[in-house]
Amino acid sequence: MLKLDNHLSGRHFLHIPGPSPVPPRVLRSISYQTIDHRGPEFGAFGLQVLAGIQKIFQTKQPVIIYSASGTGAWEGALVNVLNPGDKVLFYETGQFANLWRALAKRIGLEPEVIGKVGQDTWRWGIDADLIEERLRKDTQHEIKAVCVVHNETSTGVTSNIAAVRKAIDAAKHPALLLVDSVSGLGSAEYRHDEWGADVTIAGSQKGLMLPPGIGFNALSPRAIEVSKSIKTPKSYWAWDEILESNKTGYWPTTPSTNLMYGLHEAMDMMLAEGLDTVFARHQRLAQACRQAVVAWGLENQCLDTECYSPVLTCISVPEGMDADLLRKHALEKFNLSLGIGLGKIKGKAFRIGHLGDCNELSLMAALSGVEMSLGAMGFKPKASGVVAAQEFLK
Ligand SMILES: *Cc1c(COP(=O)(O)O)cnc(C)c1O
Numbered sequence: 092m093l094k095l096d097n098h099l100s101g102r103h104f105l106h107i108p109g110p111s112p113v114p115p116r117v118l119r120s121i122s123y124q125t126i127d128h129r130g131p132e133f134g135a136f137g138l139q140v141l142a143g144i145q146k147i148f149q150t151k152q153p154v155i156i157y158s159a160s161g162t163g164a165w166e167g168a169l170v171n172v173l174n175p176g177d178k179v180l181f182y183e184t185g186q187f188a189n190l191w192r193a194l195a196k197r198i199g200l201e202p203e204v205i206g207k208v209g210q211d212t213w214r215w216g217i218d219a220d221l222i223e224e225r226l227r228k229d230t231q232h233e234i235k236a237v238c239v240v241h242n243e244t245s246t247g248v249t250s251n252i253a254a255v256r257k258a259i260d261a262a263k264h265p266a267l268l269l270v271d272s273v274s275g276l277g278s279a280e281y282r283h284d285e286w287g288a289d290v291t292i293a294g295s296q297k298g299l300m301l302p303p304g305i306g307f308n309a310l311s312p313r314a315i316e317v318s319k320s321i322k323t324p325k326s327y328w329a330w331d332e333i334l335e336s337n338k339t340g341y342w343p344t345t346p347s348t349n350l351m352y353g354l355h356e357a358m359d360m361m362l363a364e365g366l367d368t369v370f371a372r373h374q375r376l377a378q379a380c381r382q383a384v385v386a387w388g389l390e391n392q393c394l395d396t397e398c399y400s401p402v403l404t405c406i407s408v409p410e411g412m413d414a415d416l417l418r419k420h421a422l423e424k425f426n427l428s429l430g431i432g433l434g435k436i437k438g439k440a441f442r443i444g445h446l447g448d449c450n451e452l453s454l455m456a457a458l459s460g461v462e463m464s465l466g467a468m469g470f471k472p473k474a475s476g477v478v479a480a481q482e483f484l485k
Contacts, residue, residue, distance in 0.1 A: 099426040106457040107430040108244050108403035109274055109297035111447035113353070117300055120356035121349045128345050137340030140351050143358040147276065147299070147366070148291060148309040150283040155308040155333055158347040161273035161294030164306030165191050166198065167328040168269055168290040169236075171308070171318045175199045177235040180225060180266065182206060185213045186245035186434035191238060191271060199323075203234070213243075213436070216398030217250035219258035226262035236267040236289075242275030244297075245433040247405035247442065248393045249279050256287035267314060273297060276307075277361060278402045278446040280370045289314040295350060298402065300357045300447040305350050373401035375484075376445040376454050380404045382483045383458045383476025387465065392440055402446040403430065407439060412468050414441040420464045427460035451484050 105112045126132055144154045157163055181192040183206035192202045205221050206212030217239055242249045252270055259266055267289040272281050277298025283291050291309040295301035318330055332343045361369055384391050384406055392405035408414045414432050418441050421427040430442030445454050458477050
């Protein structure tokens with residue numbers, strides 16, 4: 092028997108920006124008996140899940156559900172709408188934008204990267220004017236897609252996706268808009284249809300409050316049309332067979348039955364709370380977390396006041412402090428799991444996730460753990476972040 096959490100009493104405070112805590116209701120539904128995915132009950136259930144996920148993406152178009160993590164859904168999106176050697180424009184917001192770009196290169200695309208000129212592009216939201224400028228120069232329309240990250244999980248910066256669509260349209264450029272909302276969907280406001288995304292990529296283990304294991308591609312009519320003439324070899328990722336099977340609530344291969352039970356339950360919870368209420372709750376908790384950061388006298392990785400993430404807050408530690416030692420202390424002493432600094436900010440920053448099944452007191456517990464761990468590192472905060480957050484939330 093695997094024993095992971097019996098070395099510490101009390102609950103484990105999972106405050107990394109994904110996987111996020113899975114609510115007991117969702118865990119219980121995942122434990123229902125696995126049924127025949129080709130049997131009569133499954134089709135009706137499949138149709139309910141497919142209709143529910145459209146509401147979460149705020150789309151009337153089909154949503155592909157893959158048995159894969161977010162990375163698989165990234166690849167699925169690219170191989171369905173791009174041909175080998177196609178030029179693709181990436182905007183560097185942080186580590187996840189970079190990883191997606193590296194994946195694109197490995198599968199034979201030609202990524203080009205832009206970012207905020209003259210500033211650390213890992214601290215700001217997407218400057219849509221730069222995308223417009225670049226596309227205007229592409230008079231031959233060689234760039235086939237613009238790939239952006241909605242909620243950059245490595246930095247805690249959420250970009251304005253509607254502005255990116257406007258930029259592409261203003262440049263009168265036919266490039267498709269591909270959006271990674273792996274960590275945004277379900278926690279940060281997201282409107283697939285209204286914002287004009289062609290493919291939105293998401294995953295199960297962030298805002299959707301599920302374990303890792305399923306990934307999504309929300310489509311647009313244009314993405315489906317383009318996919319029909321794409322020559323990139325693919326089989327498992329191909330949308331056409333999945334879309335055909337989905338019409339009756341089935342999948343061509345075995346879907347992740349039990350995770351889909353969980354998805355059904357999680358969507359019920361989110362829709363009962365109301366998506367706008369869910370988004371407002373995340374904004375409020377994020378704001379409380381930022382009050383704590385200011386009180387401590389620490390620096391938020393995000394400098395863009397328009398683009399603070401409702402999903403997570405990335406905090407730079409003072410010179411000389413090792414963010415990983417702070418995290419180690421929080422885990423060993425308080426059973427609190429904080430997010431690691433990714434890529435070029437490893438050791439220099441840590442992240443507090445406040446996404447999914449999070450409320451005032453779960454956030455307060457995390458902030459207490461951080462404050463005590465900062466003290467243990469010898470840091471003298473300007474003031475108590477815990478008190479500042481309490482004042483804000485009361
Ligand atoms: C987590 C994450 C991914 C990768 O998803 P996996 O499920 O780890 O494959 C991609 N993009 C963003 C923004 C993420 O937060």
